[in-house]
Amino acid sequence: SQQGEEDPQALSIQEGENATMNCSYKTSINNLQWYRQNSGRGLVHLILIRSNEREKHSGRLRVTLDTSKKSSSLLITASRAADTASYFCATGASGSRLTFGEGTQLTVNP
Amino acid sequence: EPEVTQTPSHQVTQMGQEVILRCVPISNHLYFYWYRQILGQKVEFLVSFYNNEISEKSEIFDDQFSVERPDGSNFTLKIRSTKLEDSAMYFCASSDPLAKSSYNEQFFGPGTRLTVL
Numbered sequence: 001s002q003q004g005e006e007d008p009q010a011l012s013i014q015e016g017e018n019a020t021m022n023c024s025y026k027t028s029i030n031n032l033q034w035y036r037q038n039s040g041r042g043l044v045h046l047i048l049i050r051s052n053e054r055e056k057h058s059g060r061l062r063v064t065l066d067t068s069k070k071s072s073s074l075l076i077t078a079s080r081a082a083d084t085a086s087y088f089c090a091t092g093a094s095g096s097r098l099t100f101g102e103g104t105q106l107t108v109n110p
Numbered sequence: 111e112p113e114v115t116q117t118p119s120h121q122v123t124q125m126g127q128e129v130i131l132r133c134v135p136i137s138n139h140l141y142f143y144w145y146r147q148i149l150g151q152k153v154e155f156l157v158s159f160y161n162n163e164i165s166e167k168s169e170i171f172d173d174q175f176s177v178e179r180p181d182g183s184n185f186t187l188k189i190r191s192t193k194l195e196d197s198a199m200y201f202c203a204s205s206d207p208l209a210k211s212s213y214n215e216q217f218f219g220p221g222t223r224l225t226v227l
Contacts, residue, residue: 033215042201042220043153088153097143097155097166098203098216 005101006089012107019076021104023089024069030093032065034074037086037103046074046087079108112136114219116202122225123192131187131222133202142185143203143216144177146170153201159185192226199223 006023013019025032034046049056049065049072056063062075076083086105092098115134123129135142144156157167159177176188185204189196200223203216 035218040199040223043203043218045215045217048215090153092216097158097168098145098153099155100153102152 006087006104008104009102010105010107012109013079015079015081015108015110017079017108019079019083019106019108021074021087021106023072023074023101025072025089025091025101026070029067029091031091032063032072033090033092033098034061034063034072035088035090035100037088039085043088076106079106081108081110084108114202114204114217116200116219116222118222119220120223120225122227125194125226126191129189129192129224131189131200131202131224133185133187133219134183135185135202135204136206136217137183139204139206139217140208141165141205141216142177142179143205144187145201145203145218146198147201147221148195148198156187156200189224192224194226197224197226 006021029051031048031050033048035043036046037043047058047061047063049063051067060077065072084107086103088100088103090098090100117132121129142159145153146156147153155168157171157177158165174190178186199221201221202219205216
């Protein structure tokens with residue numbers, strides 16, 4: 001099954017620093033997505049990267065995808081306290097289930 | 111911006127009781143999903159629904175669970191006889207794979223927290 005595994009499990013940084021989270025998966029994918037979840041709340045879609053893309057940007061977010069290593073990274077630049085949340089990668093084919101990883105708990109200290 | 115809505119936000123029930131969780135997906139979306147997240151654990155897929163039938167379900171989605179689209183807007187998850195281990199956050203999601211840019215981007219609702227006592 002396609003399964004994302006994030007590392008680190010927890011990351012604590014100071015405001016203004018960059019945060020990098022990694023995700024690995026096991027099988028071939030056609031896209032990979034990153035979601036954010038604030039404590040006890042719903043999942044917010046951040047960015048989707050297709051298997052034929054290597055890098056994608058959205059505001060302060062930068063996602064890379066290396067299909068040869070079956071891994072992806074999410075970089076949040078110039079982090080803010082409001083970025084404190086859990087971040088999940090997820091894989092899944094169109095119209096099909098998403099398989100989520102365990103998530104990285106990011107804490108941005110003011 | 112259109113969004114997925116869910117009601118109620120929190121449901122408390124006694125073990126053995128039936129619960130119905132409600133969702134209103136984004137109106138032009140064609141695929142609907144239910145996921146759950148047990149406290150402190152990852153999000154797990156339960157079921158997907160397309161063209162008025164289940165298109166995929168996980169091993170979690172046993173005979174105690176059912177889904178329905180009773181009208182053109184609502185999508186429900188019913189748990190017939192709740193167990194303690196059903197306590198979790200339940201998320202509804204929808205997607206429109208036919209949209210040019212979506213490529214299976216799933217939009218999630220805020221969730222219903224189910225507590226089984």
